[in-house]
Amino acid sequence: MIELDDIHKSFRLGERQVPALRGLSLRVEPGEVFGIIGASGAGKSTLLRVINLLERPDSGAVRVAGAELLGLDEAGLRAARQRIGMIFQHFNLLSSKTVAQNVAWPLVIAGRPVAEIVPRVAELLARVGLSAHADKYPTQLSGGQKQRVGIARALATKPQVLLCDEATSALDPETTRDVLDLLAEINQELGLTIVLITHEMEVVRRVCDRVAVLEAGRIVEQGEVARVFLHPREAVTRRFVLEAEHVDEQAQLDDYTHVPGRLLRLTFRGERTYEPLLGEVARRAGIDFGILSGRIARIKTVPYGQLTISVTGGDLAAAEALLSERGVTVEVLR
Numbered sequence: 055m056i057e058l059d060d061i062h063k064s065f066r067l068g069e070r071q072v073p074a075l076r077g078l079s080l081r082v083e084p085g086e087v088f089g090i091i092g093a094s095g096a097g098k099s100t101l102l103r104v105i106n107l108l109e110r111p112d113s114g115a116v117r118v119a120g121a122e123l124l125g126l127d128e129a130g131l132r133a134a135r136q137r138i139g140m141i142f143q144h145f146n147l148l149s150s151k152t153v154a155q156n157v158a159w160p161l162v163i164a165g166r167p168v169a170e171i172v173p174r175v176a177e178l179l180a181r182v183g184l185s186a187h188a189d190k191y192p193t194q195l196s197g198g199q200k201q202r203v204g205i206a207r208a209l210a211t212k213p214q215v216l217l218c219d220e221a222t223s224a225l226d227p228e229t230t231r232d233v234l235d236l237l238a239e240i241n242q243e244l245g246l247t248i249v250l251i252t253h254e255m256e257v258v259r260r261v262c263d264r265v266a267v268l269e270a271g272r273i274v275e276q277g278e279v280a281r282v283f284l285h286p287r288e289a290v291t292r293r294f295v296l297e298a299e300h301v302d303e304q305a306q307l308d309d310y311t312h313v314p315g316r317l318l319r320l321t322f323r324g325e326r327t328y329e330p331l332l333g334e335v336a337r338r339a340g341i342d343f344g345i346l347s348g349r350i351a352r353i354k355t356v357p358y359g360q361l362t363i364s365v366t367g368g369d370l371a372a373a374e375a376l377l378s379e380r381g382v383t384v385e386v387l388r
């Protein structure tokens with residue numbers, strides 16, 4: 055659905071050229087929710103704006119839904135942009151227009167007849183749960199409602215792709231969940247491909263199928279969300295994941311200096327998360343264990359658990375083998 059090939063983009067800052075994207079390639083499949091995560095200044099917004107050519111790259115290729123965007127003339131690009139919706143952190147609504155007029159706006163611009171616009175707007179407002187607020191103005195809405203207007207407006211031209219730039223960063227956690235659930239519903243029901251940039255892991259964990267980690271204008275790692283978050287391959291990703299989870303791995307290891315035995319981190323996925331595996335393994339391998347830290351969470355709908363344990367006595371190798379046999383990933387920390 056989206057293919058970026060070897061994209062370079064720099065900005066002029068006085069005499070200097072500031073590189074924002076440095077040879078970035080990316081492929082997003084039809085119907086997936088693709089997250090892009092990275093620190094401030096990594097190039098996330100620039101990358102997203104390259105996808106609809108709000109930002110023209112210095113070099114590289116941009117293909118969306120089969121069209122090579124850099125080869126299009128003005129009219130071609132306008133048509134292509136109607137297939138790409140976008141929502142923003144600060145909603146970007148027109149304050150002098152009502153909710154219904156905001157949602158209608160892209161259709162008005164595209165010159166659609168009123169007879170088509172009116173029912174379409176009603177349908178869109180119903181989809182985002184704002185039918186009762188059609189005649190309000192943006193200042194009369196909560197943040198979550200404003201973003202719902204933003205989503206309805208982005209869907210007006212029936213796009214195939216929805217780009218979300220920190221769409222929930224201005225919202226409280228509960229409203230964030232509501233808006234993310236709405237995006238997930240739209241993805242499922244309309245088959246819309248969604249690219250979502252964020253600096254929040256929780257956002258990626260809740261809705262994304264795959265994720266790419268951006269650093270200094272390059273993608274350092276990408277893959278299925280569970281794989282990247284639970285088993286990062288690159289040091290940068292590992293650091294980023296731990297930081298975002300507020301885990302200071304070194305400080306933890308320092309805290310456990312006086313804990314005897316080996317330290318293991320166990321990762322459980324799926325229904326395994328709820329099984330009483332540890333007790334059974336401890337009995338069979340004759341080990342004793344203490345739990346040092348742990349948590350259970352979800353990636354999209356799949357539960358996972360991570361436990362740090364100390365192990366003394368018994369047959370450690372046998373315990374590791376038993377755990378691996380049951381699909382638990384074992385990392386030896388010390």
Ligand SMILES: Nc1ncnc2c1ncn2[C@@H]1O[C@H](COP(=O)(O)OP(=O)(O)OP(=O)(O)O)[C@@H](O)[C@H]1O
Pocket residue numbers: 065066067072073074092093094095096097098099100101253
């Ligand atoms: N219009 C611009 N003019 C000059 N430099 C820019 C411009 N837009 C972005 N940059 C620079 O490009 C780099 C990437 O910026 P970008 O906005 O893409 O980062 P980001 O990952 O979205 O950051 P944030 O999480 O803070 O939104 C930064 O160094 C930024 O200062």
Ligand SMILES: [Mg+2]
Pocket residue numbers: 098099100
């Ligand atoms: Mg940004």
